[in-house]
Amino acid sequence: MENTPKATGKAFDADVLKRLFTFVKPYIKTFNFIVFLTFASAVLSAVRPFLIQYTVDHDILGNDWEGLNRMFVILAVLLVVHAIVQYLHTYFAGWLGQHVVRDIRVKLYRHILNLRLKFFDRTPIGTLVTRNVSDVETLSDVFSEGLAAMIGDILQLVFIVGFMFYIDVKLTLISLSTFPLMLISTYIFKEKIKDTFQEVRTAVARLNSFVQEHITGMSIVQIFNNEEREMQKFREINKEHTRANIRSVLYYSIYFPVAEIIAAAGLGLLVWYGAYGVLDDSITLGTLMAFIMYIQMFFRPIRQIADRFNTLQLGVVSTERLMRLLDSKEMIADNGSFTPDTIKGDVSFRNVWFAYQDEEWVLRNISFEMKAGETVAFVGATGAGKTSVINLLNRFYEINSGHILIDGHDLKEYDLSALRHHIGVVLQDVFLFSGTIADNISLGNTNITEEQMWHAADLVGARKFIERLPGGLHYPVMERGATLSGGQRQLISFVRAMVYNPQIIILDEATSSVDSETEELIQYAIEQLMRGRTSIVIAHRLSTIQKADKIIVMDKGEIKETGNHEELLRHNGFYAQLYQMQYKNMINL
Structure with missing residues (x-):
């Protein structure tokens, strides 16, 4: 299982933000425009109270009605311009965020597609779903509500303080006397909420993993009457998720009232001192009005900055998770350049050692040869x-030592996509995607026509059952092919393999889970699929492999016997024992 990443505690982690902004480079003009709008919005916000102060002191109190009308027009124009700037800023920040999210999600999914199967063996699917959906979506907030808005708030504060000091230094110092208390409370809130955000993300990943896994395995849950026990596990995971969210709600519910009290205290001090100044003519009425507006504008961004800071911090945590996944080197090295249009199909394993973990050997010094067009069967417990x-032949995993060759070329010399293009696989557990039968046969390859699909269906004997379905090739297949029988799913997998016309075909227990009538159809399909191709067959039913050119008997990762059916029976070894046991079982049945 993937290790839970730890938060760095730094919202402005330079390395993380630098990597995140590599995705912004294609949209640098938009980003620069957003920066300009942020600056313009900060200036427009801060200049308005200054103009009101001037209007009150010079136009209203000076009985200058012409100046008042002129200032009214100027303020109205500023409000309209500010509204337009805010609209553009909100739209383009959201636009940038969504485009960056799209690019990251595409890159992440492409990376996941190229990871070796060993990675998926130990990483919960729900965790990967969380990375590709929830964590990536969080990054859009970094641009729309986090960094850009936070910079805007900071710039607004700078301009507000600048105007306040320009108007009256002493009144500014009194107005901001409660500011240190606001900073302290904001810092404490930031530190507390940081940990809860990390807990929430971890809880979401656990929740996604549990739900995905148990919905996929729902038949097992129900068959063994395990609903209540699984429900109890879900309740516990859900409680953790709830507790983490409630903790964050608690800190928010404490911080914002405290921040409101501190802001109100600052405003109260300002009004109290300013009122005395107005009465003794040391402070103008316009100055007091401007400062009341400024102090309200000042503390509002302070409160927002704390929230935006946590949005940014959550984005940094999500970015770290995503970059850790993108930095994963657990993928098959695709350095080969050999891309033959066709291959003969000679296969050679030479002293191959392989372990899924450390030195827990699954294959021990395996060596065998297959000539083009031969059928080789593997049997064993x-x-x-x-x-x-077969996993190694497809390079789903890398061998620890030895060599695997096709047509005399090491697998590593082949371009990975070219290699797999020439190998077709039909598995025991056929996986079908949501979509139509045609979609599942072509797998989205637009070069494969319906005519080719029907031709392949004819070759493997699947046309009749497909034609009987409503819509034929356009019959909608539900998730995992739930609306089709096991035999029908298997036949579709044969059509899929046939339409890609591979030179090497692998059949892994392809007839082990179907009835006798369907097995006859599948046996016919197998014969058609294997004709003229190098074929590797894995089967528990020895009756299905008696015509194989060569049978390789394996036990505990080693080759024990090699020969055809008659030779192995005469040898009276492992294969003969397996055959006799199955023959007796068939008689008893």
Whole structure:
């Protein structure tokens, strides 16, 4: 399982933000425009009280009605311009955030597609879903509500303080006397909320993992009457999620009233001192009005900055998670350049050693040869290493030592996509995606026509059952092919393999979970699929592999016997024992 990443505690982690902003480079003009709008908004906000102060002191108290009308027009224009600037800022910040999120999600998903299967063996699917959906979505807030808005708030504070000091230094110092208390409370709030955000993200990942896994395995849950126990586990995980969110709500509920009291205290001091100044003519009425507006404008961004800071911090945490996934080197090295249009299909394993973990060997010094067009069957008990052989041939995993060759070329010399283009695989557990039958046959390859699909269906004997379905090739397949029988799903997988016309075909327990009538159809499909191709067959039913050119018997990761059906029976070894046991079971049935 993926380790839970720890928060760095730094919202302005330079390295993380630098990497995040590499995704902004394609939209640098938009970003610069947002920066300009942020600056303009800060100036327009801060200049308005200054103009009101001037209007009150010079136009209203000076009975200058012409000046008052002129200032009214200026203020109205400023309000309209400010509204337009805010609209543009909000729109383009959101636009930038969504485009960056789109690019990151595409890059992340492409990276996930290229990870080796070993990574997925130990990483919960729900965790990857959280990374690709929730964590990426959080980054949009960094641009729309976090960094840009936070910079705008800071600039607004700078201009506000600048205007306040320009108007009256002493009144400014009194007005901001409660500011240190606001800073202290904001810092405490930031530190407390930081940990709860990390807890919330971890709880979300656990929740996604649990729900995804148990919905996928719902049949097992119900078959073994395990609903109540699984419900109890879900309640516990959900409680953790709730507790983490409530803790963040608690800190918010404390901070904002405290911040409101501090801001009100600052305003109260200002009004009290300013009122005396107005009465003794040391402070003008316009100055007092401007300062009342400034102090309200000053403390509002302070409160918002704390919230935006945490949005930014949450974005940094999400970015760290995403970058950790993007930095994962657990992928098959695709450094090969050999891209043959066709291959003969000679396969050679030479002294291959392989372990999924450390030195827990699954294959031990495996060596065998397959000539083009041959059919080779692998038999042996569960865990003997049969499936590992085909996983290595497809380079789903890397071998620890030895060599695997196709047509005399090491697998690493092949371009990975070119290699897999020439290898077709039909598994026991057929996976079908939501979509139509045509979608599942072509897998989105627009170069494959419906005519080719029907031709492949004819070759493997699947046309009749497809034509009987409403819509034929356009029949909607539900998730994992739930509306189709096991045999129908298997036949579709044969059509899929046939339409790609691979030179090497792998059949992994392809007839182990179907009835006798369907098995006859599938046996016909297998014969058609194997014709003229190098074929690797893994089967528990020895009756299905008696015609194989070569049978390799495996046990505990080693090859025990090699030969055809008659030779192995005469040898009276492992294969003969397996055959006799199955034959007796068939008689007893």
